[in-house]
Amino acid sequence: METLTPVVETDVLIVGAGPAGATAAALLSTYGIANVVLNKYAGVSNTPRAHITNQRGVEVLRDLGLEGEVTRNATPQHLMGEHVYATSLAGQELGRLRTWYTHPHFKAEHDLASPTSVCDLPQHVLEPILVNAAASRGSSVRFNTELLTFTQDDDGVTALVKDRLTGQEYGIRSKYLIGADGGNSTVAAQAGLPLVGKMGLGGSINVVFEADLTRFVEHRPGDMYWFVQPGVGHDGNGIGVLRMVRPWTKWVGVWGYDVNAGRPSLTEEDGVRIAHQLIGDDQVPVKVESISTWAVNDVYATDNMAGRVICVGDAVHRHSPMNGLGSNTSIQDSYNLCWKLAMVLRGEAAPALLDSYRDERLPVAKQIVQRAKRSDGLMPPIFMALRLPPASGAPELRDALDALLRPTAEGAERRQDFDAALRATIMCFNTHGVETNQHYTSGAIVPDGTPEQPAPRDEEIYHFASTRPGRHLPHVWLTKDQQRVSTFDLCGRGRFTLLTGVDGAAWREAAERVAERLGVPVRVRSIGRGCEFEDSYGDYRALSEVAEDGALLVRPDHMVAWRSATAADDPEAALSAALGQILGLTTKE
Template sequence: MSSQSNAVETEVLIIGAGPAGSSAAALLATYGISNIMINKYGGVSNSPRAHITNQRAVEVLRDLGLEKSLLESATPQRLMGEHVYGTSLAGRELGRLRTWYTHPHFQAEHDLASPCSVCDMPQDRMEPILVNAAASRGSTVRFNTEFVRFAQDADGVTTRVRDRVSGHEYDIRSKYLIGADGGNSMVAKQLELPLEGQTGLGGSINIVFDADLTQYCAHRPGDMYWFIQPGVGMNGFGIGVLRMVRPWTRWMAVWGYDVNGPKPELTEEEGVRIAHQIIGDKSIVVKVESMSLWTTNDIHATNNMNGRVFCAGDAVHRHPPMNGLGSNTSIQDSYNLCWKLATVLRGHASPSLLETYRDERVPVGKQIVKRANKSMHLMPPLFGALKLPQSPDVDTMNKVMDDLGAPTEEAAQRRRDFDAALQNTVMCFNTHGVELNQSYTSAAIVDDGTPKRDAPRDEEIYYWSTTQPGRHLPHVWLIKDQRRVSTFDLCGRGEFTLLTGICGDRAWREAAGRVTEELGVPVRVHTIGRGCEYEDSYNDYRTMCEVEEDGVLLVRPDHMVAWRANDASGDPSTQLRNVFAQILGRH
């Protein structure tokens, strides 16, 4: 590498401009941290690969001031939920599910959990919003720039990169490096991060195409349609998927291929053939935009950092698209890491704070990989319930479908088995708890001394609203100037926040002032209750906060509850000062 004196300099270098990298750049730039983001390719993703954007990810965009831009381009929840199972889009229906929390029962819990709503935002529309925000707020964005290697020392990281247009190589010197370079991460490889699991468990073909399918979809709006057909897929069975990209004219068809055989030829003719097979109507005009192959993985890293180098996103967790957890978890990786980098770079915290990125996010990566693979295995029982043979032909498939409607006890049992298997697949889409119930244990979470309570229901399925340290601050609506304001909007934006009631206002404001004076860390304070800055008009905060009126919640910049005090007894200033000393590694 060239001498450091000749290197381009920045505080943080980000490799990759996908969901993890572009959100990291936008967050750091918003926090006032200089950063350079490089991307190997000439632009952002040209494929709508990832698309489900869950409530947690939308909250990150909201905190960045980008929620409005997101919703202007996204397909809303109300057009996502009718998941049809059938023989083709134009063929017979075998059943439906109301997914993505559009069933009235799940819709209520979805709406109570957050001020934000799940939506369908294709990756090729999401990335420009994040990249543009990063660039407009101060990030330096360099496309056609390829990562070559890095070397870290006690003071920083020197990274060699290559301009893919000119071939020129040069060094970028940074305090820290984020590897957000996807499932084939060269940063993770050089860092020798330990990975557990398997790759290449199954193969799929994506065909992105334009076709007007309004006549088949507008009356049953959903973002995915599932079709049981002869072909190559899970265990020799075929499930064709039609995924809405834009209603109802832009689509992605997904079909399987045998990873142990030769790779399929990605011709336009084959793309049209697969699209027509899934649609079931060859009169529909299909214009193929692109085709690509991908494989199913079950991989997670048991470590996501080493020294001054961190990895985020698909670099450290790779899994099937079930439950739509990929880009969402990638964005949340960056949300967890970037406030910590900013706090350390400002001199407010010891570098030990950064170690908590490993402690907090590695378990989340493992959980979502296992959940997505578990969900994937909910599909094959559909074929078992139908008693289809391995790799059935068209005639066999048609006979089985005809027999499913027969007025016999054998057919009745088959219908019961199939309906039960179909209903079980709702866990491929509705795992509210997996999305929202992150529970962190690290030095950046301070125990409040109260016994830990167990969730009252299955934590993978249902969100649990609690202010236990390590959990996400629950959302409730408050009132200010006669307008509703979420508890979420009182916090974040790169700063710590104290939430207290009228009886704790003076004590906790004085405590926050002492922390700011002694440690230099800004701490905002909001008072909630009758006659306070924020009125608890619905009486929801009193129930949600789980502390007394003179108690307090300490909320981190990523909206996680770092600590709480039931009341203001003792010495609040000393208590809070000691809590911050632990979180910041400044004992």
């Protein structure tokens, strides 16, 4: 890149205004860090795209003060869970699942894990919420502005960008650059981040359309309906999808295409045809809003940082929509990163703190990509159970469904196989542990020397509450002034929090002195009988794994950074050593 004098200077340049980039901007502005956001498009996403927002995703939005706006605009959990398998929406039902933790058993587990609930918040609704929050809090958001290239040195990054309306090129100088520019990331490519896996493994068509389908679905409300139909898909057999955007009048119809034949050229008539095929009734009025194509990917980065350039979101993990992990993981990438950037930029932490982003989030990226791939693998057994050969047509499907219903020994065997295959697909939706059980090991976590206890149940399926350093602070309900308060709301908002109990006065005094010495704010919350926050249900006592004179140090992203099971001989020294290690600081005299 030619030497140029930047005309814009900022602390952080964020490339991309999708879920990852917009979250990063909102967080940094909330933390008081100057940032510029580039979006090469004229506006935010104009299609629904990602839509599942899980508990950890909503928790970040809650910490940003945006949960109320999210709740007003999202479809709630109780309207998401009737997952229907059929030949079409109007056609023969083949079975149902209760998804997204709406089964009473999973609902209880879901409600115990967080003060928030999973919801359906389409990307074109989520992005304006985040971008508006970022802009109103100080971010400079530049639409129609494209990153061309960048160089970095010991002090920062110089980017060359282009105004796509005027054609003007100019420079932006920042201390750090966040690449949040999606699955074809310019930043990741120019930074040379290594990627593992394959792109373009399968092609899909999205048809966004309006149609009143209330009579087909209000008695079985769900966010997705899956249809076994002849067509492009698993071994040449198709799974068509109707995805709810707005109950029950706006939808996305999803159908496959052969990537080896090239991207199809589709007309509005094609969109209507696909919608009617999925609905199973060509008399339903359909108004097509847009048609687009997308590819199934299976890629994750083995490094997400290169000097002062750090990538988040789909730039470093790309996978199928199975399990709804994409935008949620992207949001959490930024949540992990931005408090660290803020503290480094304010001089409260050493730059080495940023290395923990690599150590903590790379395993998560690998896990979710592999989970989505395994979930994709749950589709072929459905066709195998129906005894359908590859590339079957309508006659073969009709014969297979007829055989499924026959009161014969062979029919019973087919029903048993089909029902087992259908039930197994619950793992395309209910992976609560994958969503909530992140366990970090890095320099920003101080182990307490206790052996890691194996989870009592499958950690991909079930939430596992623990205060072991590196785990997410468990949610329990406390009371203050007779009002319920979640442990989640005692922490976060860009600051460290020390939680202690009835006999924790020494920790409070220690925290005040350590905060002053290190120049790092530490709030203290006391929990227990007669404390600031009452443990009215006894749940905190049961889950905290520390005594009334012990303490938990919780990071701004709600991860437990350090704990002391009981009182320390020298609380100030213990807390100072822990916080200094996390932040890479030495005590200021």
